[in-house]
Amino acid sequence: xxxxxxxxxxxxxxxxxxxxxxxxxRSTTRAAxxxxxxxxxxxxxxxxxxDSAMPNDDFGKMVRLGQQIFEHTGAYAPQYSGNALSCTNCxxxxxxxxxxxxxxxxxxxxxxxxxxxxxVNTFQERMQGCFRFSxxxxxxxxxxxxxxxxxxxxxxxxxxxxxxxxxxxxNYPKLPKPAQxxxxxxxxxxxAAQCAVCHGADGQGQRAGGAQVxxxxxxxxxxNWGAGMGDVDKAAGFVKANMPLGLGNTLSDQDAWxxxxxxxxxxRPQDPRFTGSVEETRKKHHDSDMSMYGRTVNGxxxxxxxxxAGGSTRSGSARR
Amino acid sequence: MACLVPAAAAAQAGSAATIVAQGNGHGxxxxxxxxxPQLAGxxxxxxxxxxxxxxxYIQAQLDALAxxxxxxxxxxxxxxxxSAAERQALAAYISTxxxxxxxxxxxxxxxxxxxxxxxKLGARLAxxxxxxxxxxxxxxxxxxxGVGVGSAFPPLAGQxxxxxxxxxxxxxxxxxxxxxxxxxxxxxxxxxDADIAAxxxxxxxxxxxxxxxxxxxx
Numbered sequence: 001x002x003x004x005x006x007x008x009x010x011x012x013x014x015x016x017x018x019x020x021x022x023x024x025x026r027s028t029t030r031a032a033x034x035x036x037x038x039x040x041x042x043x044x045x046x047x048x049x050x051d052s053a054m055p056n057d058d059f060g061k062m063v064r065l066g067q068q069i070f071e072h073t074g075a076y077a078p079q080y081s082g083n084a085l086s087c088t089n090c091x092x093x094x095x096x097x098x099x100x101x102x103x104x105x106x107x108x109x110x111x112x113x114x115x116x117x118x119x120v121n122t123f124q125e126r127m128q129g130c131f132r133f134s135x136x137x138x139x140x141x142x143x144x145x146x147x148x149x150x151x152x153x154x155x156x157x158x159x160x161x162x163x164x165x166x167x168x169x170x171n172y173p174k175l176p177k178p179a180q181x182x183x184x185x186x187x188x189x190x191x192a193a194q195c196a197v198c199h200g201a202d203g204q205g206q207r208a209g210g211a212q213v214x215x216x217x218x219x220x221x222x223x224n225w226g227a228g229m230g231d232v233d234k235a236a237g238f239v240k241a242n243m244p245l246g247l248g249n250t251l252s253d254q255d256a257w258x259x260x261x262x263x264x265x266x267x268r269p270q271d272p273r274f275t276g277s278v279e280e281t282r283k284k285h286h287d288s289d290m291s292m293y294g295r296t297v298n299g300x301x302x303x304x305x306x307x308x309a310g311g312s313t314r315s316g317s318a319r320r
Numbered sequence: 321m322a323c324l325v326p327a328a329a330a331a332q333a334g335s336a337a338t339i340v341a342q343g344n345g346h347g348x349x350x351x352x353x354x355x356x357p358q359l360a361g362x363x364x365x366x367x368x369x370x371x372x373x374x375x376x377y378i379q380a381q382l383d384a385l386a387x388x389x390x391x392x393x394x395x396x397x398x399x400x401x402x403s404a405a406e407r408q409a410l411a412a413y414i415s416t417x418x419x420x421x422x423x424x425x426x427x428x429x430x431x432x433x434x435x436x437x438x439x440k441l442g443a444r445l446a447x448x449x450x451x452x453x454x455x456x457x458x459x460x461x462x463x464x465x466g467v468g469v470g471s472a473f474p475p476l477a478g479q480x481x482x483x484x485x486x487x488x489x490x491x492x493x494x495x496x497x498x499x500x501x502x503x504x505x506x507x508x509x510x511x512x513d514a515d516i517a518a519x520x521x522x523x524x525x526x527x528x529x530x531x532x533x534x535x536x537x538x
Contacts, residue, residue, distance in 0.1 A: 047452075093451040197472050197500040198461065206470045208463035246456040246507055 045098040045169040048157040066153025082137035082311025084212045084221035098169025099241040104158040105170035133226035136311040172237030178254040187262025190255045218266035220307045225271035231290040235260035265297045270306035278303040336413035347401030358420035363480035371417035376471035379411035391495040422478040434521030442522025455510045465526045478528030484520035
């Protein structure tokens with residue numbers, strides 16, 4: 001859901017860190033085609049069936065495989081997964097939790113038109129985008145068993161949910177504009193106080209017992225520049241509702257905005273749609289107040305030093 | 321420790337090793353007298369394994385035990401008999417010790433074994449938690465099988481059920497500091513006594529070394 005922003009930045013590189021001032025300095029009408037955000041209240045939210053209700057038949061096997069792929073993506077879909085993340089990192093509790101872009105809400109919302117690629121996407125095509133951008137990998141072909149398994153799991157989670165109807169808890173909450181424009185330096189302080197204990201002072205997460213326990217938030221093992229989490233508003237909504245893990249909705253909106261800008265203000269793998277020019281790629285795909293791509297932070301033009309998109313799927317070599 | 325010249329570092333390690341084996345001569349007894357010769361703890365007394373825990377964690381606990389912030393009648397006089405420098409040296413030294421195998425309780429003093437239903441609940445809470453009450457899985461911070469993660473999240477695997485239960489109860493009663501972000505103080509309030517008994521039984525049965533747990537990427 002790339003915003004169809006009405007603001008055209010005169011020169012992307014002229015916008016500096018501490019930014020988003022364009023967005024916050026004037027009242028912008030966000031593209032009217034976007035559905036209204038779900039209410040933050042969890043009361044009355046849809047409840048997916050418990051894992052114990054998974055059927056014990058061939059369909060149930062596919063549902064279980066989908067859940068395993070969702071929870072340990074690098075282990076169960078290594079051919080399509082290019083970084084150290086798993087689906088469940090951004091869709092808490094294996095896609096069950098409301099306001100954490102739950103899988104059941106996504107399932108009943110497709111097929112849908114997406115401004116990101118300007119056509120109607122099926123649910124499988126939507127998940128291809130997750131692999132290409134958020135997983136910094138390769139899109140599994142439509143009908144591939146990885147997509148069939150994930151679709152089966154999502155379909156099963158959505159048991160009893162209304163189709164093609166706005167459903168509470170979908171996506172991440174849309175936060176109101178903060179009192180002050182999001183700020184990198186303030187975000188850095190929030191990060192040190194609230195996030196670093198798990199994600200590390202360097203944001204690279206932590207591993208233990210052969211597993212990635214806390215995910216890297218930027219750098220070559222994180223999501224690439226084309227991922228939705230790279231939009232500061234989406235990241236702020238995710239952080240507000242879900243972070244620190246187990247302490248969701250404890251940060252102020254301002255802190256969530258600030259730390260989201262800080263996290264998204266770091267270098268990460270290149271946008272797979274990179275044209276060869278950061279400025280041109282920004283114009284084509286990041287012409288949004290919410291993207292830090294192509295902006296200069298701490299003297300570095302973000303996107304300029306990105307490692308190529310695709311991560312470990314590029315060489316085809318097994319990683320770690 | 322990087323600021324110390326090698327000889328001084330060795331002397332400090334020496335004195336920490338001496339305190340572990342013999343005490344410090346002015347009030348702090350030998351660590352091994354309660355925590356065992358390999359500092360593997362003792363399941364009967366609910367005495368934790370401390371060998372191989374992170375230096376930051378050990379020091380934070382010794383400091384909190386000394387100040388009384390972590391309330392423990394046995395460790396208060398011990399920790400407060402250690403100087404700040406001794407606590408720091410002990411934490412650094414003990415963190416380098418090999419992780420010992422858990423000590424089995426003698427048959428006549430072993431607690432009643434956990435029921436299969438308890439183990440199932442414990443395993444579920446450990447890996448997935450219960451998000452209907454905002455409770456993350458313990459493994460989500462303490463690592464797969466509770467092997468511990470980094471300096472802030474200590475291993476749970478192989479600690480005795482009695483020790484784990486006592487600590488969760490202490491957070492519930494506010495007699496132990498909540499740790500980073502006060503997380504444990506917040507999370508334990510969402511756990512029932514049955515949850516606490518179940519996760520304690522589950523982790524007590526897990527192998528304490530990382531090599532025996534977890535999943536590698538292929």
